[in-house]
Amino acid sequence: MAQVLPYSSVEFPAAALAAQSLVTATDSERLAQTFKAMADPTRVRILHALALAELPVCELARLVQISESAVSHQLGLLRALRVVRRRKIGRHVLYALDDDHIRDLIDVGLAHLAHS
Amino acid sequence: MAQVLPYSSVEFPAAALAAQSLVTATDSERLAQTFKAMADPTRVRILHALALAELPVCELARLVQISESAVSHQLGLLRALRVVRRRKIGRHVLYALDDDHIRDLIDVGLAHLAHS
DNA sequence: TCAACACCTGAACAACTGCTCATATATTAG
């Protein structure tokens, strides 16, 4: 599905090579979706907090300094993306990372922030 | 700037610990911005192509199957984020990755897509 | 010289985002 049509360029042969190994449409969609989960400061903070500990909505709201409603909406989104999971404990709902990729991406991102 | 106010939770001591090492507001902004560069399928494809070779706008447009104008707009955005750099050769403008973090993040992302 | 090519850019527009507010349910402390 990546490149059904043969691709060639007289001037830029590198383009033909790139065409061979370019990500498929499906993979670019999936990659973009994963990155989108972290493409917002609020979600970065939520996800980073969850990378440190399993936490209920109210604590996340206090940590990230945002309304519980806003946090709940973001968590709903992240849950739809299968990035976080939840379990109910009494009147709390504890959220945790459900995707180790996220933890890795945050780590890589933070590592780079450190020396740049 | 991360947590100016002391933070504590009786019920969830883990939250207090998380507060200690939670990303600062500035870092979460910067992280989100980096991820935002890859939070769109078109940009993923552009960046992945540029991770393989330095390419002009017209070739990128053919590779990702999108209008030259759209590519140019996206490249302008990526350049503003200092993710790509450009150099002019004749009537072509060659773009290349200007941020190794991006290459790494794509690699991590692709690696995870592979086994999931 | 000049038409074709390569690229850029602003306007416009629909689609999407991230928040607040109001309101709902469920659980528990008193």
Add this chain to the structure above:
DNA sequence: CTAATATATGAGCAGTTGTTCAGGTGTTGA
């Protein structure tokens, strides 16, 4: 039981995004 707490969710809204379209500049091949 009742009030307070914890969470969820839909509507609404301002701001952002990604594209197309129309036009612009600069370069080059014939």
